[in-house]
Amino acid sequence: MVCEITKETRSPLLPDRQGQGDFFVCDIFDAAPKGDMASMAHPIFSLSTKPDHRIRRYENESGKSYLEVKPSADGLATIHDRDVLIYCISQIMAALNEGQQVSRTVRLKAYDLLKATNRVTDGRGYDGLRAALIRLQGTQVETNIVTGGEEQLDIFSIIDRARIVRETREGRMQEIEIQLSDWVFNAIQAHEVLTLHRNYFRLRKPLERRLYELGRKHCGKKAEWRISLPVLQRKCGSASTSREFRRLVANIIKQDETHNHIPDYAIRLEDQMVIFRNRQADQVIELDRPSELCTVSLSPSTYAAAREVAPGWDIYALETEWRAWMQDGGLDAPKDADKAFTGFCRKWFEKRGRP
Structure with missing residues (x-):
């Protein structure tokens, strides 16, 4: 007897197009997908499958702080276009965790991105990637932020630019250079990212x-x-x-x-x-119990170094924040815990200043 596949029995997930052992075939193997918390908290990306030309404006309860998203002629960047950002963020975070130098200009292979984000790797996949880059660059975000007691107006695109570095003879892109906006790159440097489940890329809707x-x-x-x-x-x-x-x-x-x-x-x-x-x-519940991250020890000299890079802050409170950040992000214990903690304190102070 042949079992009939119906809408009720068929999985809502897209097919897994990665294949075994071929997920994230790129500089950092098996990098965990990560998204920036800012665009996870605010609806920056459109849910529409058709060109969305609406201007969106969001304000806090007092109305003093706002965020406005403006489309280009090609429409707002969509939530599927966000896959490009997730891939770039994942690669940069994996490199940072290995102690590598990074910049906001990322060079990647188009095929690797398509495979990593569970997209088809035929002409449709490359055409869709090109369209995504255009929408990401064209979508502008305007917001007023308060730094040092002063309000600033910030206007930027989600990515500053994208460049196809190499193409095949058929005109299909091979390597791409993407320059992330300061907004995205600052979130990465401040470790304001969260690990996503790999099946995120298989969600259809x-x-x-x-x-x-x-x-x-x-x-x-x-x-x-x-x-x-x-x-x-x-x-x-x-x-x-x-x-x-x-x-x-x-x-x-x-x-x-x-x-x-x-x-x-x-x-x-x-x-x-x-x-x-x-x-x-x-x-x-188990997360409240000691784990490998909780048992990582720091040397006394590290606390002294941390006080120098984050003057005025309670170093032991920052240590709690650091351990919670690693645990929440699903990170393994760092190879050099002392160096990692000092770097965390330095970034914390650069972003927030004195308490």
Whole structure:
């Protein structure tokens, strides 16, 4: 008897196009996918599969701080275009963890990026990558930030530029040079990134990806995170009506109840509340117990060096922040813990100044 494959039995995930042993074939092998927390918290990227020419503006409760996203003639960068950033961030973070020198200009092989992000590697994949680079460069972000008690206006593109370094005789790109914006590169240097599940690239629907990003950012390793539907819709940047948005979320939740396909988090809907539950809640409790990262020891001279690079800060409080950051990012114990901690304190002070 042949089993019939129906919409109910078929997995919502895209096929795994990586193949065994061929994931992230690039300078840093097996680099964990990572996303910057800023664009995970704010709906920078469009969920639309058609060109999105809306100007988006988000303000805090006081209305003093804002973020505005403006499209180019090709439309806003989409959540699938974000894969390019995730790949670049992953490579840079892996290099930093190995003590390598990095810059905001990244050279990569197009084929490696397509494979790493679970895309097809035929002409469609290369055409889609070219279009993604154009939208990323064309999308502008405007925001006012407060540094040193002064408000500054910052206007930038998501990536500053992209250049095809080499092409095949058929005109297919081989190597690409991408210059990240200061906004993205500063987030990397400040280690404001989170590790993503590899199945993120197999999620079909843009809204599924956005829901996972929000769960990863706000639920993290906690057992549960709750958010109301109206607030969730604003955080997703959805242009649907509230009724249609509820229907879309409910459909995703129904599929997740059947297939458990959303990585890391089970999503459920109760009245007007959407609940993200950590699928490994039992292991979340274990995080409070000593781990390899918690038992890493630092030399007395390291604390003295840390005080010099982060004057005014409680070094032991920074040590707690450092260990929590490594654990939350899924990092292994560093080869040189003293050097890694001192570098963390230096970046902390450069970003925040004196307390």
